[in-house]
Amino acid sequence: MNKATVVIPNYNGAAYIGECLDALMMQNYDKFKIIVVDNASTDGSREFVRKKYPHITVIENSRNEGFSAAVNAGIRAADTPYVILLNNDTKVKQGFVEALVSVMERHPGCFSASAKMLQYHDHEIIDNAGDLYCVLGWARARGKDRPAEFYSTGQEVFSACAGAAVYRREVFDTIGYFDERHFAYLEDVDIGYRARIYGYTNRYEPEAEVYHIGSAASGSRYNAFKVTLAAQNSVYLYYKNMRAWQIVLNGPFLFAGWLVKWAFFTRKHLGREYLKGTRQGMSLCRREAKVKFCEANRSNYRMIQKELWKNLRILFLKDY
Numbered sequence: 001m002n003k004a005t006v007v008i009p010n011y012n013g014a015a016y017i018g019e020c021l022d023a024l025m026m027q028n029y030d031k032f033k034i035i036v037v038d039n040a041s042t043d044g045s046r047e048f049v050r051k052k053y054p055h056i057t058v059i060e061n062s063r064n065e066g067f068s069a070a071v072n073a074g075i076r077a078a079d080t081p082y083v084i085l086l087n088n089d090t091k092v093k094q095g096f097v098e099a100l101v102s103v104m105e106r107h108p109g110c111f112s113a114s115a116k117m118l119q120y121h122d123h124e125i126i127d128n129a130g131d132l133y134c135v136l137g138w139a140r141a142r143g144k145d146r147p148a149e150f151y152s153t154g155q156e157v158f159s160a161c162a163g164a165a166v167y168r169r170e171v172f173d174t175i176g177y178f179d180e181r182h183f184a185y186l187e188d189v190d191i192g193y194r195a196r197i198y199g200y201t202n203r204y205e206p207e208a209e210v211y212h213i214g215s216a217a218s219g220s221r222y223n224a225f226k227v228t229l230a231a232q233n234s235v236y237l238y239y240k241n242m243r244a245w246q247i248v249l250n251g252p253f254l255f256a257g258w259l260v261k262w263a264f265f266t267r268k269h270l271g272r273e274y275l276k277g278t279r280q281g282m283s284l285c286r287r288e289a290k291v292k293f294c295e296a297n298r299s300n301y302r303m304i305q306k307e308l309w310k311n312l313r314i315l316f317l318k319d320y
Helices: 017-025 043-050 067-079 096-106 169-174 187-197 224-240 243-268 271-284 295-317
Strands: 002-011 032-039 059-062 080-084 090-092 110-119 122-128 131-133 140-141 155-157 165-170 201-212
Touching: 002 017, 002 043, 002 096, 017 032, 017 043, 017 090, 017 295, 032 043, 032 067, 043 059, 043 187, 059 067, 059 201, 067 080, 067 187, 080 096, 080 187, 090 243, 096 165, 096 201, 110 187, 131 155, 131 187, 131 295, 165 169, 169 187, 187 224, 187 295, 224 243, 243 295
Parallel strands: 002 032, 002 080, 032 059, 110 201
Antiparallel strands: 080 165, 090 201, 110 122, 110 165, 131 140, 155 201
16 A cells, blocks of 8 residues: 655756755555646646656646646545655655654654754755744754754654654544745645644654755745745744734744844845735734634643743753
């Protein structure tokens, strides 16, 4: 029986998708399927996949619907217990799929597990070892730009990075799918946060290694498109997932975090884009968007709040 389905969202990934799929084909583990969800690519990458890999399922969107919509289509098309999301600009190492399946089977209360993402051009440096989220409203890639040798132990993290992570498929029916209003960026922190509210955990699994180029779709680490969407989704994320008392309690820190980010992007001549994204995020903050409160989850909100404080300390001590 197949245990997992690897879902790869693709948008104009002709430069990367072949290497990504070839690495998956070389796995010494045959209990998985592959689905490529194409967001109306115009560079021939969709046609390339269909021709070279006829056994792979390709879902074609008529327009670029964003990361969240693409992976949701793949998740809904899957029929395996686990779904692995993988960026098209990655190259997995041997044992990647099996390691992610194994961690989920060892931890039945786990919703997701993040792989050990290494930088493509320097395999000794971490790109992402799971995500942190703190009371400032900041999300951080754990271990970013640090030696990989320090991230060899599996542990719980706030959320998994959807660039290379496994998810328990049945849980989506309980907590909902990736929020398509995000389009891209922070959607993985949002769904990891939501899973925490419902009492699930998220983990980091160092045995599943993958090389990641990074920013292949957006083009660079900082650009107008990325900054606008990240600012929008940052506001929407905490409004949606925090209860009213948390927003009041965390309000001064959330504003301070916003102010620091605005100053940072202003220095990079992207301040207007950050303000634009903030306004867009505020327009998404509607009551019906909030995660519905359930009495059974009350204690989970308190535990999450403690972690938001703890992660603030970790960030300032640079111990992540």
